[in-house]
Amino acid sequence: MALSLKKQLSSSGGFLKFLVKYNTVFIFVLLLIFSALISDVFFTTVNLSNLLKQVSGIGIISIGMLIVILTGGIDLSVGSLVALLAVTFALLINLVILPVAIVLTIIIGFSLGSVSGYLVAYQKMAPFVATLALMTVARGLAFIYSKGSPITFNTTGGLFMSDFANNATLGIPNIAIIFFIIVIITMVMLRYNVFGRLVIAIGSNEEASRLSGIKVNKYKFLVYAISGALAAIAAIVVASRTNLGSPNMGMAWELDAIAAVVIGGASLNGGRGTAINTLMGVLILGLIGNILNLLNVPSYPQQVVKGGIIIFAVLLQRFENK
Amino acid sequence: MKNLEQEYRLEMRGITKSFGLISVLQGVDLKVKPGEIHALLGENGAGKSTLIKILSGVHEKDQGHVFLDGKEIQPKNTHEGQLLGINVVYQELSLVNDLSVAENIYLHTLGANKFWMNWKKITQQAAELIDTLGFSIDVTSKVRDLSIVQKQVVEIAKALAEDTKVLILDEPTTVFDPNDIKKLFTNLMRLKKEGVSIIYISHHLDEIFEIADTITVLRDGVDTGSVAVADTNTDAVIHLMIGRALKDLYPSRAIKIGDVPVLEVKNLAGKRGVVKDVSLSVRAGEVLGIAGLGGSGRTETGKLIFGADKKKSGTIILNGKEIHTKSPVDAVAYQIGFVSEDRKEEGVFLPLSIRRNISVTNFDAISSKLGFINIENEYKNILGLINKLNIKTPHSEVDVKNLSGGNQQKVALAKWLSIDSKVIIIDEPTRGVDVGAKIEIYNLINEVAKKGVAVIVISSDMPEIMGISDRILVMHEGTIYGELPKEQFSEENILRYAIGKALKSTNPNPLKN
Numbered sequence: 001m002a003l004s005l006k007k008q009l010s011s012s013g014g015f016l017k018f019l020v021k022y023n024t025v026f027i028f029v030l031l032l033i034f035s036a037l038i039s040d041v042f043f044t045t046v047n048l049s050n051l052l053k054q055v056s057g058i059g060i061i062s063i064g065m066l067i068v069i070l071t072g073g074i075d076l077s078v079g080s081l082v083a084l085l086a087v088t089f090a091l092l093i094n095l096v097i098l099p100v101a102i103v104l105t106i107i108i109g110f111s112l113g114s115v116s117g118y119l120v121a122y123q124k125m126a127p128f129v130a131t132l133a134l135m136t137v138a139r140g141l142a143f144i145y146s147k148g149s150p151i152t153f154n155t156t157g158g159l160f161m162s163d164f165a166n167n168a169t170l171g172i173p174n175i176a177i178i179f180f181i182i183v184i185i186t187m188v189m190l191r192y193n194v195f196g197r198l199v200i201a202i203g204s205n206e207e208a209s210r211l212s213g214i215k216v217n218k219y220k221f222l223v224y225a226i227s228g229a230l231a232a233i234a235a236i237v238v239a240s241r242t243n244l245g246s247p248n249m250g251m252a253w254e255l256d257a258i259a260a261v262v263i264g265g266a267s268l269n270g271g272r273g274t275a276i277n278t279l280m281g282v283l284i285l286g287l288i289g290n291i292l293n294l295l296n297v298p299s300y301p302q303q304v305v306k307g308g309i310i311i312f313a314v315l316l317q318r319f320e321n322k
Numbered sequence: 323m324k325n326l327e328q329e330y331r332l333e334m335r336g337i338t339k340s341f342g343l344i345s346v347l348q349g350v351d352l353k354v355k356p357g358e359i360h361a362l363l364g365e366n367g368a369g370k371s372t373l374i375k376i377l378s379g380v381h382e383k384d385q386g387h388v389f390l391d392g393k394e395i396q397p398k399n400t401h402e403g404q405l406l407g408i409n410v411v412y413q414e415l416s417l418v419n420d421l422s423v424a425e426n427i428y429l430h431t432l433g434a435n436k437f438w439m440n441w442k443k444i445t446q447q448a449a450e451l452i453d454t455l456g457f458s459i460d461v462t463s464k465v466r467d468l469s470i471v472q473k474q475v476v477e478i479a480k481a482l483a484e485d486t487k488v489l490i491l492d493e494p495t496t497v498f499d500p501n502d503i504k505k506l507f508t509n510l511m512r513l514k515k516e517g518v519s520i521i522y523i524s525h526h527l528d529e530i531f532e533i534a535d536t537i538t539v540l541r542d543g544v545d546t547g548s549v550a551v552a553d554t555n556t557d558a559v560i561h562l563m564i565g566r567a568l569k570d571l572y573p574s575r576a577i578k579i580g581d582v583p584v585l586e587v588k589n590l591a592g593k594r595g596v597v598k599d600v601s602l603s604v605r606a607g608e609v610l611g612i613a614g615l616g617g618s619g620r621t622e623t624g625k626l627i628f629g630a631d632k633k634k635s636g637t638i639i640l641n642g643k644e645i646h647t648k649s650p651v652d653a654v655a656y657q658i659g660f661v662s663e664d665r666k667e668e669g670v671f672l673p674l675s676i677r678r679n680i681s682v683t684n685f686d687a688i689s690s691k692l693g694f695i696n697i698e699n700e701y702k703n704i705l706g707l708i709n710k711l712n713i714k715t716p717h718s719e720v721d722v723k724n725l726s727g728g729n730q731q732k733v734a735l736a737k738w739l740s741i742d743s744k745v746i747i748i749d750e751p752t753r754g755v756d757v758g759a760k761i762e763i764y765n766l767i768n769e770v771a772k773k774g775v776a777v778i779v780i781s782s783d784m785p786e787i788m789g790i791s792d793r794i795l796v797m798h799e800g801t802i803y804g805e806l807p808k809e810q811f812s813e814e815n816i817l818r819y820a821i822g823k824a825l826k827s828t829n830p831n832p833l834k835n
């Protein structure tokens with residue numbers, strides 16, 4: 001009888017096993033090589049730094065999404081939160097000094113996330129429903145407060161932010177550095193901090209967590225609040241890049257964030273996923289968009305390719321998990 | 323019906339199977355005659371379940387041959403297995419909670435042959451089937467609303483709804499009371515007369531000797547041979563199973579029990595109404611047994627003390643001070659531990675490593691104020707516990723789902739040992755655990771008590787509860803119906819209290835009523 005692929009993989013060890021285990025890295029490297037071969041422009045500083053700038057916003061909310069998904073939840077509100085918080089930040093930056101505007105925006109993001117957190121953790125509402133509601137509310141509020149049109153930064157604080165967001169340190173775009181720092185902090189929290197351990201425990205078995213004396217509700221509440229705070233940071237980043245806050249920002253970003261987390265091998269049932277793999281997921285999605293743009297592929301076929309990559313990545317993970 | 327040329331209904335020859343690098347079965351033979359009840363024994367992890375899953379089509383074998391009525395078969399999935407007449411009652415219930423009893427019983431036929439279902443007929447057939455089994459369950463009710471005993475009955479009915487040639491029962495009686503077991507055995511004898519071949523997996527040797535004709539024992543993936551029940555005895559079988567003689571299943575209890583109670587419970591009642599009025603006390607070093615039939619409130623009592631269920635009224639006193647356990651968070655803060663009867667759903671984190679499982683209660687000791695974990699301390703603690711509890715694993719990073727039931731149970735216990743619990747409540751300490759691991763768990767309970775911990779053991783296994791307890795409380799309809807001191811331990815006494823009757827002679831006045 002034919003041996004299963006899985007068996008061949010485990011018995012042949014070495015390279016194939018490595019590929020399956022680090023399949024996201026593998027896909028990422030493959031795409032890098034492919035991109036370099038197919039386009040002369042790809043490996044230029046300008047393009048790579050553009051790519052990093054483009055993915056940073058979605059990247060930051062993907063990390064929030066990862067933490068929520070680790071508990072077995074989902075946060076559909078993040079895209080709309082980015083819009084509302086970008087508008088909020090633009091309004092604030094024209095009113096108060098920059099540090100206050102930044103801190104207030106993050107606090108508001110945390111509070112908005114807390115609304116989902118409260119509904120999910122304490123009112124036992126399904127995460128999908130609670131965050132869907134918040135998604136609609138947030139988008140509506142973004143249009144109301146901006147009166148439907150983008151709000152431009154018009155203070156020195158705004159100028160500073162836009163400079164910061166469009167510049168680089170040691171060749172790495174500043175906003176990408178923020179994204180990477182968030183990834184590293186999350187990595188450390190998930191591996192070495194009680195918070196991360198408990199989030200993963202809750203996602204892998206909520207009832208066993210409760211019966212182990214874990215404050216399940218507190219942590220479920222917190223992950224949505226953190227996701228909201230990260231949406232605020234993403235909003236500040238994307239608003240600063242374009243020097244304005246628009247109610248149309250972050251359209252469908254929640255879906256890209258979910259895609260990135262899933263490509264990164266996280267389970268939507270909770271309990272499984274890492275920050276570094278989510279980073280890979282974000283970069284893979286960004287790369288696909290980037291190379292297809294370089295090849296002048298219109299945006300609709302791009303979507304088809306993206307969907308295909310998601311399926312391919314998840315199929316590869318099945319070998320790892322069985 | 324009987325094929326004269328074919329002595330055996332089922333022949334499995336030289337079955338070999340491995341998962342990854344782990345070899346589970348190595349050339350196992352199993353031969354079952356028509357109308358034979360064949361017991362398949364072995365410790366957890368010996369390969370029983372894998373062998374059954376190969377037979378029923380869940381797993382594919384690596385090598386070997388399976389013959390049914392002399393014809394080689396290779397079921398690729400359970401549906402093919404069912405079409406061949408091989409039906410399995412799994413240990414883990416495989417029912418759909420949101421469908422009715424009748425729908426569950428005939429689930430395999432849904433959509434298989436016809437587009438439309440005749441619900442009236444199906445409901446009637448299901449009712450008749452349950453009726454012939456000797457149980458009474460409303461077949462239109464949702465499986466979600468059934469008790470675990472009723473679910474097990476539905477599981478059995480489901481297997482019998484098909485024309486069955488080979489019926490496999492994997493630990494069918496774990497949730498059954500003696501009365502239910504009797505009913506099950508009557509049914510098995512009836513099927514046996516009809517010529518059905520039955521493979522019966524159980525850890526309860528007394529059941530095996532009561533009902534089986536032949537025994538095949540697996541040890542570490544190798545079959546150590548088949549014997550007729552008439553030609554062997556319990557000791558010999560245990561020897562075959564664990565490779566050594568079993569001197570004493572239960573440890574001797576020579577522990578000094580404290581004078582004052584560590585934990586006192588007064589007039590406890592639960593919001594759900596299962597527990598109506600429970601008072602008890604446990605002293606340091608004491609192992610208190612709580613017995614009772616399913617539904618008597620024994621599990622709920624444990625959960626109420628631990629704060630996992632909502633209380634209606636009652637007081638809990640720990641070391642002389644009243645405490646309020648509104649949730650398990652409170653109970654754990656008071657160093658009260660609880661090991662659930664439902665290991666997989668409530669006890670352990672199956673996808674997580676042993677280290678992550680055990681540490682979950684112990685972060686205060688191994689982490690800084692900001693919550694950063696001292697990994698070195700963590701490993702030291704975990705490796706110490708793995709060693710102490712003799713958890714059989716190559717290292718601490720093995721996922722708990724890959725451990726045998728006994729080792730999983732040890733992990734569930736380790737969680738509470740790592741935080742020096744003052745009171746540990748253990749619900750069904752050895753459900754689905756093999757003999758070898760059972761002994762280790764009993765010794766562990768004994769050792770824990772020796773350290774001055776008050777231990778409450780809730781169990782439906784009567785030899786077990788009598789073997790390890792210092793005193794037994796018997797529950798009946800949500801109250802403690804009677805208390806048995808060690809001198810009065812007997813299955814009969816426990817049963818009499820459990821069904822709400824007084825003891826026969828010596829003690830005419832039970833605590834309540």
